[in-house]
Amino acid sequence: MAVLVTGGAGFIGSHLVEELIKKDQTVIVVDNLSTGKIENLPCSDKVIFIEGDISEKGFVKELFSFYSFDKVFHLAAVASVAKSVELPEETHRTNFDATLYLLESSIGKVNRFVFASSAAVYGDLLELPKREDMPVKPLTPYAVDKYASERYVVNAFRLYGLDSTAVRFFNVFGERQDPSSPYSGVISIFIDRIKRYKNGEDTEIVIYGDGKQTRDFIYVKDVVKALILLSESRDSSGEVFNLGTGSSISLLEILDILKEIVGDLPPVRFEKERKGDIKHSQADISKIKSLGFSPEYSLKEGLEKLLFSE
Ligand code: NAD
Numbered sequence: 655m656a657v658l659v660t661g662g663a664g665f666i667g668s669h670l671v672e673e674l675i676k677k678d679q680t681v682i683v684v685d686n687l688s689t690g691k692i693e694n695l696p697c698s699d700k701v702i703f704i705e706g707d708i709s710e711k712g713f714v715k716e717l718f719s720f721y722s723f724d725k726v727f728h729l730a731a732v733a734s735v736a737k738s739v740e741l742p743e744e745t746h747r748t749n750f751d752a753t754l755y756l757l758e759s760s761i762g763k764v765n766r767f768v769f770a771s772s773a774a775v776y777g778d779l780l781e782l783p784k785r786e787d788m789p790v791k792p793l794t795p796y797a798v799d800k801y802a803s804e805r806y807v808v809n810a811f812r813l814y815g816l817d818s819t820a821v822r823f824f825n826v827f828g829e830r831q832d833p834s835s836p837y838s839g840v841i842s843i844f845i846d847r848i849k850r851y852k853n854g855e856d857t858e859i860v861i862y863g864d865g866k867q868t869r870d871f872i873y874v875k876d877v878v879k880a881l882i883l884l885s886e887s888r889d890s891s892g893e894v895f896n897l898g899t900g901s902s903i904s905l906l907e908i909l910d911i912l913k914e915i916v917g918d919l920p921p922v923r924f925e926k927e928r929k930g931d932i933k934h935s936q937a938d939i940s941k942i943k944s945l946g947f948s949p950e951y952s953l954k955e956g957l958e959k960l961l962f963s964e
């Protein structure tokens with residue numbers, strides 16, 4: 655039986671697909687290519703790409719009537735918080751309705767269902783590090799949809815016996831993360847600017863606020879390792895897990911590491927702090943560690959890989 659990866663042509667999804675085919679799985683990728691790219695996918699006869707929109711109920715039904723899936727990794731989403739604020743109804747269809755369509759189709763048919771949630775569900779509550787049993791405060795349509803989806807996902811275990819798990823990603827970085835929007839992951843933007851600068855372009859790094867804000871950055875290969883582990887563990891059913899490294903670092907400290915690796919950096923300009931920005935974020939990862947997970951890559955190793963990749 656095949657494995658379904660929704661959003662498999664996106665940043666994180668494409669790394670997951672790569673790893674699944676190394677494990678000799680046949681992978682069906684469903685993606686509407688709204689932000690994903692076909693070039694992100696490995697060329698392999700183990701990958702079947704279907705262009706489609708998971709917010710169309712008929713499409714999801716047809717997909718499940720045509721294929722049998724052993725596992726579903728549901729990663730497709732409108733991942734931009736800014737877009738969810740701008741277009742709440744449209745993004746809700748992908749970020750929430752589609753989760754229900756996939757869940758309903760999976761009950762009684764699929765052996766494992768893993769859903770990509772987000773640390774955004776914690777909002778701006780101050781207590782750190784974040785544990786899964788702490789209160790949540792979803793502040794944007796994106797965060798509300800992620801939280802509602804994850805409740806449906808984990809409840810599907812209790813109510814219908816679907817082995818389902820929700821994973822709250824903290825700040826993921828790595829190859830193929832698109833740096834083109836100001837709301838793209840900050841590391842992808844920094845690396846893009848450094849590469850341009852090295853190529854002689856007139857460019858700069860912008861820091862919003864004082865640069866002392868901290869985040870828990872996890873390298874994408876470690877995210878993939880965790881997703882596969884969760885999909886193989888019986889103890890993860892009906893549970894929510896944080897996924898980060900368990901430590902956080904400030905933007906200024908990241909710039910120090912980057913300087914250590916590449917020598918000189920583009921000029922740095924400080925801008926006003928962004929509205930809605932949270933100051934600090936850090937995951938408590940004891941729960942996922944108890945299943946045997948530990949991150950393999952240090953931030954510096956991840957940054958080096960990114961800097962020296964194409
Ligand atoms: P991405 O935008 O690269 O990937 C999302 C993929 O979903 C894209 O390929 C896009 O084309 C596809 N997609 C969007 N709407 C679709 C639809 N209606 N039908 C079919 N495909 C659709 O983003 P990513 O960073 O790889 O994020 C993957 C998942 O992880 C998302 O659910 C995101 O919310 C979550 N997440 C990411 C981060 C991060 O740091 N990157 C943090 C928290 C959560």
Ligand code: UD2
Binds near residue numbers: 861
């Ligand atoms: C992440 C998610 C977002 C949402 C949020 C919830 C990403 C890309 N974004 O936002 O979707 O889930 O968490 O809390 O994963 N910054 C700069 N210069 C830049 C770009 C960013 O200073 O050129 C700052 C930005 O203002 C913020 C920090 O860097 O303080 C991290 O920004 P981000 O967009 O990478 O991630 P975050 O945590 O704000």
